[in-house]
Amino acid sequence: MRCAEVSLPLIFEAMLTEKLRGRARPAREPFRNFDEFLRRSARTGVVPGAVAYVGRAGGVVHRVAAGSRAILPRRERMTLDTIFDLASLAKVMVTAPLVVEAGVRGELSLLDPVERWIAETRDSEVGRLPLHLLLTHTAGFVPDNPMADYRGGKRSLFAAIAREPLETAPGTKFTYSDVGYVLLQGVLERRFGKRLDVLAAERIFEPLGYRDTRFGTKPRDRARVAPTERVRRRWIRGRVHDPRTRSKALNGIAGHAGIFGTGEEVARFASMILASGLDRGRRVLAEATVRAMTTNQAPGATAVRRGFGFDIESPYSAPRGSLFSRDSFGHTGWTGVSMWIDPACDGYLVLLTNSIHPNGHKDLKPFRAEAATLAARGLGANQPR
Numbered sequence: 001m002r003c004a005e006v007s008l009p010l011i012f013e014a015m016l017t018e019k020l021r022g023r024a025r026p027a028r029e030p031f032r033n034f035d036e037f038l039r040r041s042a043r044t045g046v047v048p049g050a051v052a053y054v055g056r057a058g059g060v061v062h063r064v065a066a067g068s069r070a071i072l073p074r075r076e077r078m079t080l081d082t083i084f085d086l087a088s089l090a091k092v093m094v095t096a097p098l099v100v101e102a103g104v105r106g107e108l109s110l111l112d113p114v115e116r117w118i119a120e121t122r123d124s125e126v127g128r129l130p131l132h133l134l135l136t137h138t139a140g141f142v143p144d145n146p147m148a149d150y151r152g153g154k155r156s157l158f159a160a161i162a163r164e165p166l167e168t169a170p171g172t173k174f175t176y177s178d179v180g181y182v183l184l185q186g187v188l189e190r191r192f193g194k195r196l197d198v199l200a201a202e203r204i205f206e207p208l209g210y211r212d213t214r215f216g217t218k219p220r221d222r223a224r225v226a227p228t229e230r231v232r233r234r235w236i237r238g239r240v241h242d243p244r245t246r247s248k249a250l251n252g253i254a255g256h257a258g259i260f261g262t263g264e265e266v267a268r269f270a271s272m273i274l275a276s277g278l279d280r281g282r283r284v285l286a287e288a289t290v291r292a293m294t295t296n297q298a299p300g301a302t303a304v305r306r307g308f309g310f311d312i313e314s315p316y317s318a319p320r321g322s323l324f325s326r327d328s329f330g331h332t333g334w335t336g337v338s339m340w341i342d343p344a345c346d347g348y349l350v351l352l353t354n355s356i357h358p359n360g361h362k363d364l365k366p367f368r369a370e371a372a373t374l375a376a377r378g379l380g381a382n383q384p385r
Contacts, residue, residue: 082225
């Protein structure tokens, strides 16, 4: 399936004509239903609000902000420059590309056992795990290790992870887990002698020309950060929501969470992936890195399709909707963020919300699926898979 091309110049001409006739919305606007769906979802409380970017490898074709950035302690209007806690998008925007790119460059091997880089795991089942199983969530870890592991420094954290038994035999089952990405952070930091946030800035964020995407937020930007939940009677705003990332061991910088960013800059990352690692003619990631991240690398026994980072087909694939192709890929985040990318129609959807505000986590599968279907239709896809 290939998405049909939409003639954007004709659309803009139609928009101008309709406005001159005194009508607020042009009949030929391909994303009208998409925008109305987001506004309706905000009105009915599915999400407080949303920022969405739809685009192609060549750039953005549609953007919209709907609803509210904050509900409590007072209502604030959502804006396109809102900064979101990107939660697990850190896995595909930072940790996975850094690890895979290092493998492509020969700076490490994805066959390396964890213990080669993290001495605290030696002589343990965890230490013998190859890095590629961590990237596909098939190493056998539990979804989250105990909070008690994070009370000390990183050395004690890694040692604690090594002491805990695996839940399943490596390579036999897919279990989405943050634990593997915490270890991948340790591998990167030990291999290069730099913190993960520094590596991300040098190798990804600065080459992409980011202004707002980073680990944590700047005090001057807090007013446009979307708040999440209330903890100890204070709203989390500008600090990472994930409690393990906030811990003493990780201090806001983690392989699985901790980055904040805007819809515009997440969309630039999606465009770069669609362009096989190029951003405005400049190479950010090797073609081989993008290919390994976006094609199936999961062991056959696991009955899922996962790239080295991106989800392709698993219980987490709701953001594909019904029109993006079967080989499309993407990722979600606990705070309510997601991206989905489809090379078959040269299209992507970045959909950022703070759905856990103000009352906690919600099941967004139906919301994400419908948004993806409407966005794909706006891009020209009309035939279900």
